[in-house]
Structure formats: structure tokens, C-alpha cells
Amino acid sequence: MSESGAHILIFPYPAQGHMIPLLDFTHHLATAGLTITILVTPKNLHLLHPLLSKHPSISTLVLPFPPHPAIPDGVENTVDLPAGGFRSMLHALGQLKSPILNWFESHPSPPVAIISDMFLGWIHHLAVELGIRRYVFYPSGALAISVILSLWCDMPKRQKSEDENEMIKFSKIPSCPVYPWWQLSPIYRSYIEGDPVSEFVKDGFRANVASYGLVINTFSGLERVYLDYLSNELGNDRLWSIGPVLPLDDVGPVERGGPSEVLSSVVSSWLDACQDHTVVYICFGSQAVLTNKQMKELTLGLEKSGVKFILCVKGKTKGHVDDEDYGDIPPGFEDRVAERGLVIKGWAPQVLILRHKAIGAFLTHCGWNSTIEGIVAGVPMLAWPMGADQFANATLLVDELKVAIRVCEGDETVLESNDLVKFLGDFTSAKWIEKRAIAKNLSKAAVEAIGKEGSSFKNLDAFVRHVSELRFGL
Numbered sequence: 001m002s003e004s005g006a007h008i009l010i011f012p013y014p015a016q017g018h019m020i021p022l023l024d025f026t027h028h029l030a031t032a033g034l035t036i037t038i039l040v041t042p043k044n045l046h047l048l049h050p051l052l053s054k055h056p057s058i059s060t061l062v063l064p065f066p067p068h069p070a071i072p073d074g075v076e077n078t079v080d081l082p083a084g085g086f087r088s089m090l091h092a093l094g095q096l097k098s099p100i101l102n103w104f105e106s107h108p109s110p111p112v113a114i115i116s117d118m119f120l121g122w123i124h125h126l127a128v129e130l131g132i133r134r135y136v137f138y139p140s141g142a143l144a145i146s147v148i149l150s151l152w153c154d155m156p157k158r159q160k161s162e163d164e165n166e167m168i169k170f171s172k173i174p175s176c177p178v179y180p181w182w183q184l185s186p187i188y189r190s191y192i193e194g195d196p197v198s199e200f201v202k203d204g205f206r207a208n209v210a211s212y213g214l215v216i217n218t219f220s221g222l223e224r225v226y227l228d229y230l231s232n233e234l235g236n237d238r239l240w241s242i243g244p245v246l247p248l249d250d251v252g253p254v255e256r257g258g259p260s261e262v263l264s265s266v267v268s269s270w271l272d273a274c275q276d277h278t279v280v281y282i283c284f285g286s287q288a289v290l291t292n293k294q295m296k297e298l299t300l301g302l303e304k305s306g307v308k309f310i311l312c313v314k315g316k317t318k319g320h321v322d323d324e325d326y327g328d329i330p331p332g333f334e335d336r337v338a339e340r341g342l343v344i345k346g347w348a349p350q351v352l353i354l355r356h357k358a359i360g361a362f363l364t365h366c367g368w369n370s371t372i373e374g375i376v377a378g379v380p381m382l383a384w385p386m387g388a389d390q391f392a393n394a395t396l397l398v399d400e401l402k403v404a405i406r407v408c409e410g411d412e413t414v415l416e417s418n419d420l421v422k423f424l425g426d427f428t429s430a431k432w433i434e435k436r437a438i439a440k441n442l443s444k445a446a447v448e449a450i451g452k453e454g455s456s457f458k459n460l461d462a463f464v465r466h467v468s469e470l471r472f473g474l
């Protein structure tokens with residue numbers, strides 16, 4: 001697609017839910033002939049290997065991780081931090097400004113644009129200093145982005161400062177979503193006026209709005225109304241919805257996000273032995289670690305239900321290492337369900353699992369990548385939003401698209417075992433047949449969007465043409 005091979009710097013935020021889609025997008029840019037450099041810190045370099053092996057022409061810029069008082073030595077990815085760690089990571093990376101400037105100044109043919117994650121808003125100022133353009137890559141959906149931008153631009157407050165349940169309206173956004181305070185972005189809720197870290201974070205989100213353009217991992221058939229809203233709010237059409245960015249080939253999904261804890265062939269054979277639409281897949285993304293109470297009820301529900309399942313859980317990370325209340329699977333559970341359940345402790349080949357015809361439902365925390373992967377796979381969902389943008393994603397899945405059933409809300413809330421049994425019910429019932437039909441239609445729309453005549457395909461092509469025309473100093 002590209003004729004110029006324009007040089008672009010890609011700067012992902014070091015959290016798997018953010019890196020995976022931006023690297024998938026980078027794959028498309030490299031395939032289109034753009035010259036790419038990816039910026040990471042040393043301990044995240046291995047996450048680039050699948051992409052670098054496909055595109056040996058991609059260069060890396062590896063800068064030392066800047067020390068930060070809230071981040072333990074040796075930690076460079078949010079997977080090793082407790083939930084509140086996103087904010088500190090975001091702040092720490094701001095110190096990379098000088099090394100990046102130095103690199104640009106000494107490069108014989110420096111990038112003509114920077115594409116960086118939404119948590120790296122400060123890059124906009126650096127791009128202005130360099131006289132180049134910065135594009136924000138949003139790994140979230142358009143509804144969630146509308147809510148996030150509305151928060152940081154309008155700064156809504158509670159009438160009663162202690163009331164976690166006070167409903168906050170977003171009246172400018174179509175259909176006016178309403179969320180209780182506790183369901184809003186924790187980074188926003190932790191804002192304290194005048195506090196330097198808070199002000200840095202606020203400035204970053206506002207700089208996203210000021211950046212030259214936005215790239216979003218969604219498609220217009222899914223979120224047209226919110227994409228139109230964003231364009232109107234920004235006052236320009238420099239918004240490219242190019243999703244779903246995930247690969248449709250057989251190789252991509254296996255390698256995606258890193259090596260799996262179990263061989264893909266083992267998972268595939270296990271699923272091959274199950275009838276169509278009979279297995280529930282349970283996974284809460286790359287970060288969430290269940291409390292022991294949550295895990296106890298979840299596993300009890302799976303035992304009581306008699307359903308076939310794949311349960312993927314994350315154990316204690318460095319962020320939870322001293323915490324006895326997290327990450328334990330009840331003793332004996334795996335033996336008792338060995339006939340009908342597969343437990344994956346660590347990284348699962350999620351996309352491969354979701355796309356298997358044996359999968360009947362996906363119990364998900366509604367992270368945007370899981371959301372869009374479930375949609376592409378045509379799998380109905382059980383929604384348990386826990387934090388971040390997940391409540392907005394659940395609104396879309398449950399209330400708007402009706403492809404999911406809301407089963408629980410909150411990262412500390414326990415989904416009672418009997419409720420899980422009821423929600424699962426019987427996969428041959430009218431409820432699931434109806435949800436499956438909706439899921440199949442959405443999948444068709446997603447696949448069409450990235451097909452040759454699809455909206456996302458055309459937007460990707462338009463974006464590549466657009467950046468190909470950039471020159472240094474534009």
C-alpha cells in the first residue's frame with residue numbers, strides 16, 4: 001500500500017492489553033511497507049519477538065526503564081504491579097522524554113510521526129517540539145473512549161464526595177450512559193487537583209485530544225454512533241477506526257501475547273473431543289487476579305453446574321506476592337473436575353480457544369481486547385466487568401448489542417456459585433440459541449469490516465496513505 005516507506009516510531013504502553021493490539025496494528029503497518037521503529041524498555045523486548053520474527057525489517061529502540069518511587073526495581077510491565085500501578089507506570093514513562101529527544105537528534109533519518117498508546121499522552125508535546133505529528137492509538141472501544149475523554153475534559157465531580165454510588169451522567173454522549181462513581185476509571189477517580197502526578201495524568205489525556213489524529217481498534221458497524229460523536233467532538237475527521245486488528249490467520253492467534261502455559265495442540269485436542277457449543281471459557285484478561293473468595297465460588301459454581309469448561313487464571317503476581325487472599329485455586333478442585341475441565345494457570349492461547357467450535361460461552365471481565373476477540377469468534381458472553389473501561393464495554397455488550405448477559409460487577413464482588421449455575425443454564429436453551437445468533441451476526445460484521453471492501457480495511461489503507469505522505473518538519 002505504501003510507496004514512501006515513511007519512518008514511524010511506535011511506542012506501546014507496557015501492559016499486555018495495550019501492547020497486543022498496538023503490535024497487531026504495527027504488523028499491518030509493516031506489511032504495508034512503512035519503516036517502523038518500536039520503543040520498549042529492556043524487560044519488554046521479548047514481547048516483540050513474534051512480530052520481529054515476522055518483520056525482520058522492524059527496528060527497536062530500547063531505552064532503560066526510568067526509576068520511579070512507586071515501582072519496584074526490575075518491574076517494567078504493569079503485570080507485575082498491583083491494580084493501582086497503571087498510574088505510576090504512566091508517570092514513570094514520562095521521564096523518557098529526554099532520551100527520546102536525544103535519539104531523534106542523533107538519528108540520520110528520524111521518524112516523521114509517532115504512534116503511541118493513549119496512556120502516553122505527553123508524547124504529543126514532544127512531537128510538537130520535534131515538529132512531527134503524534135497519533136494516539138486507543139486499545140479501547142469508542143464508547144469507552146468517549147467516556148474517558150469526557151471525564152478528563154469535563155472533570156465531573158460528585159455532589160456528595162463520599163458517595164461511591166452517585167450516578168454520573170454523560171449527557172453529550174449518544175444514549176447518555178450513566179455509571180455510578182465507583183465504576184468510573186480508577187485513574188480518574190484518584191485525581192487530586194494540584195497533585196503533580198494527577199496533573200501530569202490529566203495533561204496526558206487532554207494532550208490525546210490535541211494530538212493530530214486517533215487510531216481506534218473498533219469498527220464502524222459496531223460503534224458508529226460513538227465514532228461519529230468522537231469526530232464531532234474533535235471537530236475533524238482524523239479518526240481512523242481500523243479494528244479488529246487481530247490476525248485472522250492460524251499462526252497469529254497461537255503466538256499472540258507470548259507463549260502459552262499449555263501447548264496449543266493440547267488445548268485444541270481437548271476441545272476437539274467436546275461437542276459444538278458445550279464449553280464455557282473463563283478468562284479475566286492479562287492483569288486481573290481473583291480473590292480467594294471469588295475463586296472459591298467460581299470453582300464451586302463450575303462444579304455444581306456440571307458444564308465443560310476451560311478456566312484460565314492468573315496466579316499471584318509480584319503485586320500480590322505477599323497477599324494471602326489472592327490467586328489460590330481450592331485444593332482438590334482440578335482433580336474433581338478433571339473429566340470435564342481444563343485449568344490453565346498463566347497464559348492461555350485465548351484467540352485459538354475462542355475460535356474453536358466447542359466454545360459455547362465466554363465468561364469475561366470485558367477488557368476491550370477480549371470483547372472484540374469474543375465478537376470476532378461469534379461467541380456469546382457472560383459479562384463480569386471489574387474495572388477500567390470494562391463497565392462501558394459491558395454496557396455495549398449487554399444493553400446495546402445484547403450479545404452478553406451481565407452476571408457480576410466489580411473486582412471484589414463475588415459471583416455466587418448458585419447464580420453462576422443459573423446464568424450458565426443449558427447451552428441448548430432458547431436463551432443461548434438467541435445469543436449465539438446475535439454473536440454470529442456480529443462476527444460476520446467484524447470479519448466484513450476488515451475484509452477487502454470493509455470499512456476498517458479502507459480506513460487502514462487511508463491511514464497508511466496519509467502517514468506515507470508525511471515528511472520531517474510537517
Ligand SMILES: O=c1ccn([C@@H]2O[C@H](COP(=O)(O)OP(=O)(O)O[C@H]3O[C@H](CO)[C@@H](O)[C@H](O)[C@H]3O)[C@@H](O)[C@H]2O)c(=O)[nH]1
Pocket residue numbers: 015016017018020139140256257283284285286287288312346347348349350351366367368369370371373387388389390
Ligand atoms: O491468558 C491470557 C490472557 C489474556 N490474553 C490476551 O490478552 C489480552 C487481554 O486484553 P483485555 O481483554 O483487553 O484485558 P486486560 O489485559 O485486562 O486489558 C487492559 O487493557 C484493555 C485495553 O485498554 C482494557 O480494555 C482493559 O479494561 C484493561 O484491563 C487479550 O488480547 C487476550 O486474548 C491471552 O492471550 N491469554
